[in-house]
Amino acid sequence: MNAKHPVRTTEKTLALVEELMDRGPCGVTELAEGLDMGKSAVHNHLTTLREHGYVLKSGDEYQLGLKFLEVGGHTRKSMEFYQVAESEIKSLAVETGELANLLVEEQGMGVYLMRSKGDKAVDLDTYAGLRTYLHTTGLGKAILANLPESRVDEIIEQRGLKQETPRSIGTRGELFDALDEIRERGYAIDDGERLEGLRCIAAPVKSSTGEVLGSISVSAPASRVSDEDLHGELAELVLSAANVVELNINY
Amino acid sequence: MNAKHPVRTTEKTLALVEELMDRGPCGVTELAEGLDMGKSAVHNHLTTLREHGYVLKSGDEYQLGLKFLEVGGHTRKSMEFYQVAESEIKSLAVETGELANLLVEEQGMGVYLMRSKGDKAVDLDTYAGLRTYLHTTGLGKAILANLPESRVDEIIEQRGLKQETPRSIGTRGELFDALDEIRERGYAIDDGERLEGLRCIAAPVKSSTGEVLGSISVSAPASRVSDEDLHGELAELVLSAANVVELNINY
DNA sequence: GGAGGCTGTTCTGGTCTCCAGAACGTTTAT
DNA sequence: ATAAACGTTCTGGAGACCAGAACAGCCTCC
Structure with a gap:
C-alpha cells in the first residue's frame, strides 16, 4: 500500500493542489506559508501546473482550473x-x-x-x-x-x-x-x-x-x-x- | 506564459495522467514504453499518485481514480x-x-x-x-x-x-x-x-x-x-x- | 516440469534538478 | 518619500529522481 520510493516532488505538487482547493484563489506567499515551502518553489510548481491547464492565474492570484474536471x-x-x-x-x-x-x-x-x-x-x-x-x-x-x-x-x-x-x-x-x-x-x-x-x-x-x-x-x-x-x-x-x-x- | 523554471518531475506526472486517460487501464510496462520512461520511474509515480487517490490499482493494472472528479x-x-x-x-x-x-x-x-x-x-x-x-x-x-x-x-x-x-x-x-x-x-x-x-x-x-x-x-x-x-x-x-x-x- | 518469457516490484548511485534564500521590479500603504 | 508588501527571477549546493540491473512472481509451451 505505501510507496517504497515516493516521488517527493509530485507529493509537493499534490499538496499544493489540496491547499488551493481549501483556500480558494490566493497568492504565492500565502500558499508558501501554508505549505512551509519557499516562495520560488511554490511559484515554479504553480507555473508548471498552469502550463498544463490545472491552475489559472488572474492578476496576482492563482486558482484551480477546470482541467481536473476534464480528467475527472x-x-x-x-x-x-x-x-x-x-x-x-x-x-x-x-x-x-x-x-x-x-x-x-x-x-x-x-x-x-x-x-x-x-x-x-x-x-x-x-x-x-x-x-x-x-x-x-x-x-x-x-x-x-x-x-x-x-x-x-x-x-x-x-x-x-x-x-x-x-x-x-x-x-x-x-x-x-x-x-x-x-x-x-x-x-x-x-x-x-x-x-x-x-x-x-x-x-x-x-x-x-x-x-x-x-x-x-x-x-x-x-x-x-x-x-x-x-x-x-x-x-x-x-x-x-x-x-x-x-x-x-x-x- | 511559459514557465521559466518548470518542475520537470511534475510534468512527468502530468504526462502519465494524460497517458492513463488516453489508454485507460493498463500496466506499468505499456505506460513506460508509451512515455519513453523507465519502468521504475513510472512505478514510483504511479504509487505516489495512488497514495493520494489519483490512481487506482486492480490486479496488475493501473487506472485513474475519482480524486480528479473531487477536485474538479x-x-x-x-x-x-x-x-x-x-x-x-x-x-x-x-x-x-x-x-x-x-x-x-x-x-x-x-x-x-x-x-x-x-x-x-x-x-x-x-x-x-x-x-x-x-x-x-x-x-x-x-x-x-x-x-x-x-x-x-x-x-x-x-x-x-x-x-x-x-x-x-x-x-x-x-x-x-x-x-x-x-x-x-x-x-x-x-x-x-x-x-x-x-x-x-x-x-x-x-x-x-x-x-x-x-x-x-x-x-x-x-x-x-x-x-x-x-x-x-x-x-x-x-x-x-x-x-x-x-x-x-x-x- | 522446468526453462524461458512475460509481468510488476525493489534496489542502487551517479546525474540532473529542485528549491532556500537572496536580489529585483512593481505596486500599495503610510 | 519611504517602507513594506507582493510576485518573479536567479543561483549553486544538497538532495532526489530514475536508468538499468536484479528479483519474484506469474504464465505458456515444449
Whole structure:
C-alpha cells in the first residue's frame, strides 16, 4: 500500500493542489506559508501546473482550473456503472421530486458520482466527486452491507469510524449490527445521522456475480417523509431503480 | 506564459495522467514504453499518485481514480456562474426536451460545465469537463463574439483554427464575419458544423459590466428542428434562459 | 516440469534538478 | 518619500529522481 520510493516532488505538487482547493484563489506567499515551502518553489510548481491547464492565474492570484474536471469527467464517463445508472437516477429524482444520489466505493471512501434534483429537492452541500466516510451515510452503509466482512474491517482500520454527528455509528459492533439489519431488509436508511432533519433511503446495486457496484438513494427533509412513506412507497421506488440498473448492467 | 523554471518531475506526472486517460487501464510496462520512461520511474509515480487517490490499482493494472472528479467537482461548485446557471439549464432541457449545455472559456478553449438531457435528447459524446475549440461550436462562437477582438486574435494564435469537419470555420476572416453576425443577431447557430445532422443554438451570458461569463445552448437533430423553430421558439427559449441567468448573477 | 518469457516490484548511485534564500521590479500603504 | 508588501527571477549546493540491473512472481509451451 505505501510507496517504497515516493516521488517527493509530485507529493509537493499534490499538496499544493489540496491547499488551493481549501483556500480558494490566493497568492504565492500565502500558499508558501501554508505549505512551509519557499516562495520560488511554490511559484515554479504553480507555473508548471498552469502550463498544463490545472491552475489559472488572474492578476496576482492563482486558482484551480477546470482541467481536473476534464480528467475527472472523463474517468466518470468511462465507468459502465455511471453510464447505466445516470438516466435512472434522473428518473428517480423526477418521480420522487426529491434529491437522488449515486455513490461508489473507492479506496475505502464513498464518492458521489452524481446527484439529481427533483422539483422539491433540498439543496445539500454535496457535489459530484465529493468523498464521505461510508459508515456515516445510508448510501455508504448500503455498500458496506454487501462487502465481505474482511473488507469492512480493512476499511474500518484504514479510515476509522469518525463520528460526524452524535447520532452516527461509533463502534465496530454497532456498525455490524446495522449492516445485518440492512442485508435483511434490502435497503439502508439514514434518519438524521448525517444532517439533522434529513432522512435518506439507499439501496445497493450488485452485479450478476453478487459484487456490489455502488448504491442509489433519495434524500428528503423529515417533514415531508413519514415512516410509512420511508418504508413504503419511497423504499419501493429506490429498490426498483436499483433493480433496473442491475438488469441493464447485466443485460 | 511559459514557465521559466518548470518542475520537470511534475510534468512527468502530468504526462502519465494524460497517458492513463488516453489508454485507460493498463500496466506499468505499456505506460513506460508509451512515455519513453523507465519502468521504475513510472512505478514510483504511479504509487505516489495512488497514495493520494489519483490512481487506482486492480490486479496488475493501473487506472485513474475519482480524486480528479473531487477536485474538479469542487472547482466547478465554487463557480458562481455554474451555481446560478445549473437549474436554468435543467429547465431548458425539460422545456425543449432536447440536450442543453453550459460552456465557459478557459485558456482559450471551451469547457463544458454541464449538460442536461431532456426526454427526446440525443446522446452526444460530450461530458462535463470536455474541452473543445471555441470556433467549432455554437457555444464557443457565442463566447468569442463577446470577447475583445484582441483576445480573439490571441486565442487564434494560441490554439489555431483546427478544422474538425469540412464545414467548420478555417480562416480568421470567416470567423470574424461569423462573429459580427452573431453580435447582430444576439445568438449563434451551428448547423452541422461539429456533427453532421446536428443543429445547435447558443446564447452568451454577460455580467453587468458586459464581460462574457459563458454560454448556453440547446442541441437537437436537424430532423426535429426547422428553420422557423431554430430562429423562432428555440431561439426565444435559449435567449430567455440566458437572460434569467444574467439577472440572477447580477442580482 | 522446468526453462524461458512475460509481468510488476525493489534496489542502487551517479546525474540532473529542485528549491532556500537572496536580489529585483512593481505596486500599495503610510 | 519611504517602507513594506507582493510576485518573479536567479543561483549553486544538497538532495532526489530514475536508468538499468536484479528479483519474484506469474504464465505458456515444449
